Amino acid sequence: MGLFTEKLKEMGASVLPITFFVILLHFTLTPIPADDFWRFIIGAVLIIVGLGIFLVGVDLGATPIGELSGEALVKTNKITVLLLGGLLLGFIISIAEPDLHVLSVQVEQFTADIVGRWQMVLVVSIGVGVMVMVGFWRLVKGIRLRTVLWITYGLIFLLALFNSPEFHAFSFDASGSTTGAITTPFLLALAAGIAGLYEGEAEDARDRYGMVGLASAGAILAMLVQGALDSPGSYQQIDIAENIAPAYFLEPFTSSLSGVLVDSLLSIAPLALVFIVIHLGILRLKRQSVSRIMIGLFYCYFGLSLFMVGVNGGFMRVGRFIGAQLVLEHSPFLAVLAGFFLGMLTVIAEPAVHVLTDSVQKSTGGTVPRNLTLMSLAIGVAFSIVLAIIRIYVEDLMLWHILLPAYILIMILTYFTPDLFIGVAFDAGGVASGPMTATFILAFAQGAAGAHPAANILIDGFGVVALVAMSPLITIQGMGLIYKHRQRKEQQVAASEDPE
Amino acid sequence: MTTISDIAFANQAMLLLIVPHGRAEAIALFALEEGAGSATVFSGHGTVPKPILRMLGLDEVRRELILITLSKQEAASELLHKIRDTGHFSEKNIGIAFIQPLLDITENKDNPAAGNREIETTETNYRALITIVENGEGHAVVDIARENGAAGATIISAMGSADHSTHIFDFDINPRKDLVLLISNKEKADSLQEALLAAFRTSTPGRGIIFSLYVSETLGIMGHENAEQLLSRARAVAAPSPHTALFVMVNRPKTKDIIQACEAAGNMGASIMHGRGIRHTGKAGSFFRESFDVERNMVLMVIKKEQEEEILQILRALDKSDPAYALSVSASYALNFSKFSAAE
Numbered sequence: 001m002g003l004f005t006e007k008l009k010e011m012g013a014s015v016l017p018i019t020f021f022v023i024l025l026h027f028t029l030t031p032i033p034a035d036d037f038w039r040f041i042i043g044a045v046l047i048i049v050g051l052g053i054f055l056v057g058v059d060l061g062a063t064p065i066g067e068l069s070g071e072a073l074v075k076t077n078k079i080t081v082l083l084l085g086g087l088l089l090g091f092i093i094s095i096a097e098p099d100l101h102v103l104s105v106q107v108e109q110f111t112a113d114i115v116g117r118w119q120m121v122l123v124v125s126i127g128v129g130v131m132v133m134v135g136f137w138r139l140v141k142g143i144r145l146r147t148v149l150w151i152t153y154g155l156i157f158l159l160a161l162f163n164s165p166e167f168h169a170f171s172f173d174a175s176g177s178t179t180g181a182i183t184t185p186f187l188l189a190l191a192a193g194i195a196g197l198y199e200g201e202a203e204d205a206r207d208r209y210g211m212v213g214l215a216s217a218g219a220i221l222a223m224l225v226q227g228a229l230d231s232p233g234s235y236q237q238i239d240i241a242e243n244i245a246p247a248y249f250l251e252p253f254t255s256s257l258s259g260v261l262v263d264s265l266l267s268i269a270p271l272a273l274v275f276i277v278i279h280l281g282i283l284r285l286k287r288q289s290v291s292r293i294m295i296g297l298f299y300c301y302f303g304l305s306l307f308m309v310g311v312n313g314g315f316m317r318v319g320r321f322i323g324a325q326l327v328l329e330h331s332p333f334l335a336v337l338a339g340f341f342l343g344m345l346t347v348i349a350e351p352a353v354h355v356l357t358d359s360v361q362k363s364t365g366g367t368v369p370r371n372l373t374l375m376s377l378a379i380g381v382a383f384s385i386v387l388a389i390i391r392i393y394v395e396d397l398m399l400w401h402i403l404l405p406a407y408i409l410i411m412i413l414t415y416f417t418p419d420l421f422i423g424v425a426f427d428a429g430g431v432a433s434g435p436m437t438a439t440f441i442l443a444f445a446q447g448a449a450g451a452h453p454a455a456n457i458l459i460d461g462f463g464v465v466a467l468v469a470m471s472p473l474i475t476i477q478g479m480g481l482i483y484k485h486r487q488r489k490e491q492q493v494a495a496s497e498d499p500e
Numbered sequence: 501m502t503t504i505s506d507i508a509f510a511n512q513a514m515l516l517l518i519v520p521h522g523r524a525e526a527i528a529l530f531a532l533e534e535g536a537g538s539a540t541v542f543s544g545h546g547t548v549p550k551p552i553l554r555m556l557g558l559d560e561v562r563r564e565l566i567l568i569t570l571s572k573q574e575a576a577s578e579l580l581h582k583i584r585d586t587g588h589f590s591e592k593n594i595g596i597a598f599i600q601p602l603l604d605i606t607e608n609k610d611n612p613a614a615g616n617r618e619i620e621t622t623e624t625n626y627r628a629l630i631t632i633v634e635n636g637e638g639h640a641v642v643d644i645a646r647e648n649g650a651a652g653a654t655i656i657s658a659m660g661s662a663d664h665s666t667h668i669f670d671f672d673i674n675p676r677k678d679l680v681l682l683i684s685n686k687e688k689a690d691s692l693q694e695a696l697l698a699a700f701r702t703s704t705p706g707r708g709i710i711f712s713l714y715v716s717e718t719l720g721i722m723g724h725e726n727a728e729q730l731l732s733r734a735r736a737v738a739a740p741s742p743h744t745a746l747f748v749m750v751n752r753p754k755t756k757d758i759i760q761a762c763e764a765a766g767n768m769g770a771s772i773m774h775g776r777g778i779r780h781t782g783k784a785g786s787f788f789r790e791s792f793d794v795e796r797n798m799v800l801m802v803i804k805k806e807q808e809e810e811i812l813q814i815l816r817a818l819d820k821s822d823p824a825y826a827l828s829v830s831a832s833y834a835l836n837f838s839k840f841s842a843a844e
Contacts, residue, residue, distance in 0.1 A: 003558050003559075003560050003561065003562070004558050006521070006561075006562065056557075056558070060557045074668060074669070075668060075673075077668045077669065079669070082669075140669040140671070141669070142671075196659075196674070196676060197668070197671070197673050197674060197675075197676075198668075198671035198672065198673060198674060285636075286636075286640075288639070288640075289636060291557075292557050295556065295557040296557060299557070362543065363774075364774075364776075364795055365542075365752070365774040365775045365776040365795045365796065365797075366541060366543065366775070366776040366793065367776045367793050367794065367795045490779075
């Protein structure tokens with residue numbers, strides 16, 4: 001039981017901060033209706049247990065599958081097999097991502113069927129597949145991540161010129177929604193499986209990271225190509241979910257249950273498929289390893305379902321309510337301040353964040369501790385939410401007014417940041433925009449936008465995920481720079497102590 | 501303050517502790533305060549022998565391995581007791597610790613080959629058995645060990661040194677390995693080794709190795725020795741072995757150099773483990789403290805006695821040429837060394 005209790009303790013420590021913060025808001029700025037308050041508490045408990053089970057499952061199932069597939073593909077020693085494998089893997093994990101389907105349904109309605117649901121899902125999945133392929137190619141050819149990123153983001157900026165502001169939001173949001181709770185650990189492990197094989201060459205952990213970031217960029221690229229070729233001229237209003245009074249106390253949980261069960265199954269399915277193919281086709285693992293991985297996948301499924309029921313049933317309504325109340329009842333300053341803490345504390349409860357931060361700790365032999373990455377990430381997301389709320393108040397602030405200078409800064413930073421932190425930063429961008437952001441934070445932002453008369457709930461609602469995916473790129477690279485600086489100083493101290 | 505290079509080749513004892521995850525840092529810092537030469541922390545995992553947990557896939561527990569080098573065996577013994585007395589290590593079943601006597605490899609300038617190699621040790625009933633197998637087979641090793649009477653074991657992820665015969669996409673591939681460390685009764689150690697050899701014997705070269713080490717003092721092995729009994733034990737000269745185990749600690753970016761240099765001297769293979777060398781910065785408790793430990797690798801090689809002096813010369817030369825290696829080398833008898841490859 002050791003593994004599970006350990007994870008449970010860790011997850012308790014991750015989910016309790018946001019829980020206490022919402023309780024604090026409840027007693028100070030935004031008193032929450034009693035029913036919703038208790039649903040929130042139930043939701044928090046479900047999230048803690050769900051996350052604990054999910055992360056045990058990732059360790060047992062998703063990570064080994066990723067590492068094994070990466071290894072198996074490289075060991076074929078055929079570049080065509082490797083590249084096609086990358087394309088296919090990227091494509092199938094993306095096409096099964098529930099968040100992407102949710103987003104594409106919204107986009108379909110918003111563009112009056114011009115960008116159809118399946119069209120968008122296919123376009124994004126091809127983009128992800130191509131970039132995973134590029135990621136594989138980069139790894140085996142030893143090309144530095146920053147070079148690939150400069151080219152990719154150069155293309156993105158170029159294509160963005162030919163797109164409308166609405167499409168900018170779709171594209172950047174798509175990048176956040178393709179890298180979900182299951183996809184991210186899988187992609188991380190896939191890259192680790194390949195990089196680990198020739199780690200003796202480089203002897204540090206830098207090449208493990210960046211794959212999630214590339215997959216996200218693939219989604220943006222593909223959507224921008226789509227928008228440049230076939231851009232809808234006008235957009236329709238669609239209904240954004242409002243807080244409708246539930247029929248009975250547990251209704252928010254039970255009503256989301258069946259959808260969640262299907263979605264989680266869809267997320268797990270590609271991994272199970274990949275595992276069956278590599279097990280039967282290439283590796284022929286021992287029975288015990290197979291059953292361990294299968295149990296792991298089951299934990300992933302069960303844990304993710306619990307987590308999602310908790311978020312959908314307990315957190316979404318409260319998020320929307322708090323967002324609306326802050327804008328209606330309080331000054332912009334308080335709303336921004338609350339958003340700052342809400343963003344900071346919510347991202348700590350994001351499932352894939354723990355997979356990434358643990359992985360960084362492990363691959364650096366413990367010298368980049370988990371909490372350091374977690375804190376940089378949290379500060380980044382805090383600023384994202386601040387920006388999102390400022391956008392609600394300031395009418396003329398377009399998404400690209402923020403994204404363009406920010407990404408220019410990010411690209412400049414990559415020139416100075418150590419390679420390890422570039423990879424971690426770009427992966428963190430994909431990791432931070434997981435299910436917790438897509439539900440709780442988005443609901444909060446939509447609630448706030450809906451309450452502000454001047455705000456456009458659609459324009460301001462879209463783009464939140466893009467902002468969440470952007471800020472960690474700055475803060476984690478910043479952490480990398482501080483780390484580099486401090487390390488150099490420590491080394492000087494160590495050298496001066498040395499009599500030689 | 502002694503620097504790493506001062507004591508690089510002068511350690512006389514190595515203290516190994518296996519503790520629950522998260523406790524290593526404090527113990528390592530304590531050891532450094534008490535005058536240990538170096539402390540390196542690796543993460544690993546153990547298993548709980550409960551069938552239900554096994555079935556549920558929940559039988560793993562995270563552990564940390566701390567490797568502390570000291571200039572004297574007596575100092576190691578003293579430190580072990582201090583660690584126990586200060587409460588870092590007091591509870592039952594919280595972990596195990598043992599002292600491993602080292603060979604004297606200090607350079608003798610007049611006659612390099614004439615170093616005093618004999619080690620005196622208090623003989624215990626225990627051996628530390630180290631098994632290196634393919635990645636994923638660690639669990640099977642632990643299972644077989646349990647069937648043969650071992651109490652438990654710790655698995656640490658490692659990398660094999662590159663197999664130069666196969667290049668994939670122009671790279672040397674480093675196979676992933678599991679290193680299993682277990683403590684066993686002296687009497688059982690041989691049969692255990694036989695059982696493991698039988699289970700993993702194969703014709704594929706580079707499959708893995710198995711050997712054991714002398715243990716001069718133990719703490720925390722359930723229901724067995726305690727320290728008081730050990731102190732009264734007579735010291736004896738350990739019987740020499742034709743193989744030597746070299747534990748080379750090196751800054752992570754320099755690992756490849758070490759392995760290449762040793763390969764040039766005829767060493768056939770090595771295992772690499774990632775860890776962090778704890779540095780005592782005097783700023784304990786600060787948030788950044790932990791992160792300014794250095795990434796260190798342990799390169800573990802088992803070499804023939806004849807190769808020993810040549811490889812040690814090479815390592816000494818490297819150490820003097822560039823302090824960035826931050827080398828620390830310990831040598832010990834590798835008892836009953838064998839490879840799993842049947843060809844050997």
